[in-house]
Amino acid sequence: MGLFLKIIWESFQQALGSLVGNKLRTFLSLLGITIGIFCIITVKSAVDSLQANIVNGFNELGSDVIYLDKMPWNEDPGQNYWKYAKRPDPSIDDYVSIKKKSKLAENTSYTIFTGGRTVKFLSSSVSNAFIMGSTQEYANIQNIKVAEGRIFSQTEYESGSNKVVLGYKVYNELFKNVSGIGKEVKLFGQDFQVIGYLESEGDNAFNFINFDDVLWLNFNCIKKYINVKDESSVGRLLNIKAKPNVDLEDLKGEITGIIRAERRQKPLEKDNFALNELSMLSQVLDSVFGVLNLAGFVIGVFALIVGMVSVANIMFVSVKERTNIIGIKKALGAKRFVILMEFLIEAIILCVIGGIIGLILVYISLTLISLVIPFKMSLSLFNVMIGVGTSIAVGIIAGIIPASQASGMDPVEAIRA
Helix, strand or coil: CHHHHHHHHHHHHHHHHHHHHCHHHHHHHHHHHHHHHHHHHHHHHHHHHHHHHHHHHHHHHCCCEEEEECCCCCCCHHHHHHHHCCCCCCCHHHHHHHHHHCCCEEEEEEEEEEEEEEEEECCEEEEEEEEEEECCCHHHHHCCCEEEECCCCHHHHHHCCCEEEECHHHHHHHHCCCCCCCCEEEECCEEEEEEEEECCCCCCCCCCCCHHHEEEEEHHHHCCCCCCCCCCCEEEEEEEEECCCCCHHHHHHHHHHHHHHHCCCCCCCCCCCEEECHHHHHHHHHHHHHHHHHHHHHHHHHHHHHHHHHHHHHHHHHHHHCHHHHHHHHHCCCCHHHHHHHHHHHHHHHHHHHHHHHHHHHHHHHHHHHCCCCCCCCCCHHHHHHHHHHHHHHHHHHHHHHHHHHHCCCHHHHHHC
């Protein structure tokens, strides 16, 4: 162990000596390693950060929830829109049927969304806030958190009373520094009582539903003011949450039978609906991000190959310059393994130095990019380990031939040279 540490220390000193003694040559040689690590880790970190933000946004959908929709989420809507366009939208009748007949569903909710409306309080107003009208179960399925106040009571839902829950941004823009709970706001030309507002969702640009900008009404209330059957202006979401320990595939099978019966589909007729889940989006994302990671890897590999050849060239020069010393060491009893490790570790240290410079540049770049985009990009410890590990692998490949050449020298020939 002591010998191995001594070899590492001496190799480190020799690597620093190469850097100091041949600054320009070493800099140009390590430039390829630096660029390669920078390309690979920057792309991977950017993709990981983007994927994490998107997945966090989608996580509000719930991993144990099925979504009844026109088309499957794992197909390109641009290519397949007309294939599914004639299918019926999820309806309140579908919701009622599932509520009555499903034995595997813990909760089912029906939600409609409509475009931006203006809500007013005294002289304050908020434009383009989107309106969401849902059945009573929606809050439990989506795990919506109220910052202050409450959500709709069962009596308020059944009567369709004019009550509203505001998103965090809408609430703060309307009421500034005063409490708005219990106050009346104007919407659809009518008075609505504010009974609560939601917790902030933060700055995630990929939230599936941006609850910070929502005006949340109960379904029986909203259907008094808008045509809930108008497909051109209303979006729909039908969520089915599985009971604990119920497999989603079993739930899908049950829901398929219920909806086919509700829509009176014939036995040989194809389903005119799709049952989606979060894992479908994850699979699509994995394939897209896999391509991006591959692109960054390919670009980085070419730079690493250039750097690898350059480092190998440095090591060949280093072997030639120290041929006499190698001969003396071998004459004094140094084993072949010791000489091999000495030059191999020197090559690894050179590559790791180049890799560390690349990682520093990655960190700086991601920090600067985060200042101008709506989500944070970061360099994870895992990606740092990949960068260092790649540098070590490149060092081994670049140094193995020169190190083998040095360790195989005849001591007499080496001393004479």
